[in-house]
Amino acid sequence: MPISISHDIPEDTFQEWWQRQGEWVEEPNVRRGGESGVQRLLERGSVLYAKRQIGHVYRSLLHPFGRLTILRERAALLALDKLGVPVPRLVYCGIDNHPEQGWRGVLVTEALEGFxxxxxxxxxxxxxxxxxxxxxxxxxxxxxxxxxxxxxxxxxxxxxxxxxxxxxxxxxxxxxxxxxxxxxxxxxxxxxxxxxxxxxxxxxxxxxxxxxxxxxxxxxxxxxxxxxx
CATH class of the missing domain: 1.10.510 (Transferase(Phosphotransferase); domain 1)
Known part of the structure; x- marks a missing residue:
């Protein structure tokens, strides 16, 4: 089952976010045994950025078998916001384990208007x-x-x-x-x-x-x- 991480969006929306498509602002790069790229999305007049990953993992002592890097980014976004460090607002973060593609993830943030x-x-x-x-x-x-x-x-x-x-x-x-x-x-x-x-x-x-x-x-x-x- 998909795992969705958001304070604002119901937990059953991973497929909805995964299927949304927009303009690539960072073409998918193949690295870390997978791929990662960023698309610009227009949602109800707002500009969002969606980082999409397949098998793009890091390994550490806590996660020796690998973990999608967007989960580390999500933790940083939330922590820095609490510290008063301006960062993009997190809209949605979700992962799932696809039977053919393996671990997939999407992290959506708001554009930094005027920056x-x-x-x-x-x-x-x-x-x-x-x-x-x-x-x-x-x-x-x-x-x-x-x-x-x-x-x-x-x-x-x-x-x-x-x-x-x-x-x-x-x-x-x-x-x-x-x-x-x-x-x-x-x-x-x-x-x-x-x-x-x-x-x-x-x-x-x-x-x-x-x-x-x-x-x-x-x-x-x-x-x-x-x-x-």
Whole structure:
């Protein structure tokens, strides 16, 4: 029987979500012994994103026989939301064990209205348009957002600049995080902090001056999180 995980939708809707089709925004990639891709869906005027997986599993000490990665992503979405870290709202998550295809899963989230990933924002001239003072506030907000995540012992696990989404329309910059299927809770805050900050530093377009602004925002929320970097 299908297993559905949602606070809003009855438990018998896995097949309904699985059968919905939309535009591929991430073509299915074959990896981890299975495949995973993302489609954009239009539902009652709202834009949703559906991650669809077949046999796309990770293994750990707790799950030596494998577990669909969307279940790890679901846990991260719910946990980070409670920590005050902006992430896409979870609409539905369900899995089933198909007799021919094996484990299948679908995870549906709402689009982040008005957000775009920071590299896209830079490419469109966002920095020049907002000015250096507001850009410094953005960097500090990115740092503060990451600190709230790491303070809860959560590690993003695949933190590139393209996974940082920004919205600059208001007086204060807003930041959200995406692509959490490699996220996990570490035994210590410092391990989560070291992993994410070092990884982001390697995979970001920011200068040393920009990075110092990010660390300033980080330290305001999690003062001890920068030790050992």
């Amino acid at each position: 775009e990933h920071v590299e896209q924002w830079y490419a469109k001239g966002g920095r020049e348009a907002c000015g250096e003072a507001k850009h410094a506030l953005l960097m500090q907000q990115i740092g503060a957002t990451l600190a709230r995540m790491n303070l809860g012992r959560w590690q993003h696990g695949c933190l590139y600049a393209k996974h940082v989404f920004v919205r600059m329309g208001g007086e204060h910059p807003q930041v959200a995080l995406l692509d959490l299927e490699k996220s996990r809770q570490r035994l210590s805050r410092s391990r989560a902090a070291r992993h994410d900050l070092r990884q982001l530093r390697r995979h970001s377009p920011w200068s040393d001056e920009d990075w110092q602004q990010l660390l300033m925002g980080y330290a305001r929320v999690y003062p001890g999180g920068l030790k050992g970097l």
